[in-house]
Amino acid sequence: MGFVAAEGIAPQVSAVWPYDTYHDLRWLFVYHQWWPEFVLWLVYVALTRGALTTVLVVLAWPVEVVPRPPVRQLLKRNVGISVAVTVLVVPWAVISVAASVVALSWVLLASLLPMFLLAPFLQRAAAVGPWWRGLPSLSLVGWTLLNFVVLTMAGAVAWSVPGWWTVPVAAAAGVLNGVLWNRTVRAAVLAPRLRWARVPVAPIAALLALVVPLLIPSLVSTVPGNQLRTEDVLLTRPLPAGVTEAVVVLAGYGSAYGGEQPRDPRVERFSYRGLGPDGRPLPYRPQDTTISVADSVGLLAAQVERLHRRTGRKVALVGESEGAVVARTYLARRPHPAVDALVMFSPLINAGRAYYPPRGREHGWGVVTGWTLRAMFGLGRLAGAPGNGPDEPFIRSLLDDAPFYRNQLMCPVPGVRIVAFLPYTTAAEAPPGDYAGIPVFQTPGVHGGLLNRSLVQDRLVNFLRGEPVQRTRREYSLFQRLGAAWQAPPLAISANPVWEESEQPDPALTGKVCQPTREPG
Known part of the structure; x- marks a missing residue:
């Protein structure tokens, strides 16, 4: 088939x-x-x-x-x-x-x-x-x-x-x-x-x-390096010489921000609550990161516009996990001409491979899956487990816009330099395949963590200076294949009426992303 x-x-x-x-x-x-x-x-x-x-x-x-x-x-x-x-x-x-x-x-x-x-x-x-x-x-x-x-x-x-x-x-x-x-x-x-x-x-x-x-x-x-986040690399020290851009750092899901100011005035922390009256990013709590990707993109657009006006510089986006998803979606939906670089750490590669309808709908692919997840999250909350359940806006964004995240997240954007830093655990997050049309830097580590701070920091700085950064490892492809048996089968894009207007090719059928879009009809 x-x-x-x-x-x-x-x-x-x-x-x-x-x-x-x-x-x-x-x-x-x-x-x-x-x-x-x-x-x-x-x-x-x-x-x-x-x-x-x-x-x-x-x-x-x-x-x-x-x-x-x-x-x-x-x-x-x-x-x-x-x-x-x-x-x-x-x-x-x-x-x-x-x-x-x-x-x-x-x-x-x-x-x-x-x-x-x-x-x-x-x-x-x-x-x-x-x-x-x-x-x-x-x-x-x-x-x-x-x-x-x-x-x-x-x-x-x-x-x-x-x-x-x-x-x-x-x-x-x-x-x-x-x-x-x-x-x-x-x-x-x-x-x-x-x-x-x-x-x-x-x-x-x-x-x-x-x-x-x-x-x-x-x-x-408890894995070494897991507590070292991407934002720690950029927010705790001035930008090195040679970096001419202003930088917006987008932390991942469940992160928090107390309003601390970065060491370099050209660097800003993206806020999932937006900007205050003084134009500074507002503090936010972990639950604020559950907003929809569309809402986050709107907040990022306002923050990029203000940062560009304040500094008069080009803008680079550095996003981790959910932050990488938000930044890449922004470049596809509401790009500012001043944004000329994107760094993605631990992006959610090939997300949205399954579906379940929103609460209240009793028909659609995965309807029992959705209600089972709701029941499991409800029992988990009674036991004190964290999480807002399978219907939170961020998760619904991945479900409703799945063709884009499955096929375009790791694709080039004209006029924007892009690199993705992929920890080895990312290899097990999707069925095997060629999921990158952009340069990638594969490195030992877990999702959202930096096992080798000095190596990643040097490569990140090199990229912001305009140098090409790329490294692929043979073992990464091996890890992909070893995880093949334990993935759930993806829902074919063409099968889901919710996605029927999408012209995206299906990586589940090709094993590749960034393929030419289908002709309508």
Whole structure:
């Protein structure tokens, strides 16, 4: 079908629990339009998975050592467990789809780690009972780890090979999945005496899995360099000699500004609340960064105009994460002729790959996904988790204007020099592909953090002085491919009526951005 963005997911069709159900639900949460359709397909997925698992367990059972239970008994067991696994995996599949909306690697990690945690328990559920009690054997844990590695490598190869070669690669992955089913069923049936045999370990692990999304941001914050933000590089010291432009620094989502003045009068901090009566950027709180991109673009336009008048200089924009999105959208919608340079740190590459309708609409692609996210955010707020939910204006901007962010964010702008600094985690934030039509500087680091301050600062200053800055690393492309298996499938641009007026090509079908626009009609 030429749907290149989804090729890395194919090897999971016959994977061992829970990755097979994780595969099915990611497709379903992206590709449904109304509640009855979703419920019908959800029932179909659960029943079909139960039947297929029964066949696989029958084929894998070590009958030469242990008598196999009747097929009817295994079918009843596996259909029931399939329903339970489907319910258990739903939150993580939904989070995976949310990750494709905001293009943040830590959100994708929050959807994947619970799968890895639950896998040893669910992989023995198909064959033995009571599977929820006791610790899984070391051999089963080892097969679980190998299962994850096989799916990751198979997804990378399936995406990397050209054309129809994906089919034999997926078939080979199916053979490996068959071997894994054989080994995991044998490990479960022939397991030695269980440790903690009376302890309901699996339910405890499931409860721990619910906490994982809350812990990921805190864990990411401990990575060296994560606390060093882009604004710290420019706001705490005068601009070096040779930089002739005035600079607007746009911080990212969840940032805050107390009104501190930069060391250099040519530098200003962008305010998500706009300018005060004296023309200075107003202090803002983290919740102020949730405004729509259109509102932020309007505020940036006013700030650029005033800064240009005050200094009489050309203006460079330096944006991080949401700030990079705002700055690039500004250049596309309301550019000022004085702006001649843009630096983007950790831009949200290929955001808006899924969709769900606004609150109040009961029909549209991803309608159940939207309500599931609202319910999950509501429960999270009761538990003290941060966040304003999936309907905040910034998120809706990514959803409603997705064709632009998927295809044009990393494209050149006539008359403007642009460079994007990409940390390695950005490689896992979208399916593999060529997502840059501008110079990029790839560097070790996490989203929004500067692992090597001196290196990035030197390159940033060099760029503001007018020098070309670019560096690509082989391992970056490798990380992209290794993440191919764990992305949610994108919603095709042509499928969504909300985007029907867009003439943007679809990177999900080409693996490239900045392609010529389609002719209307």
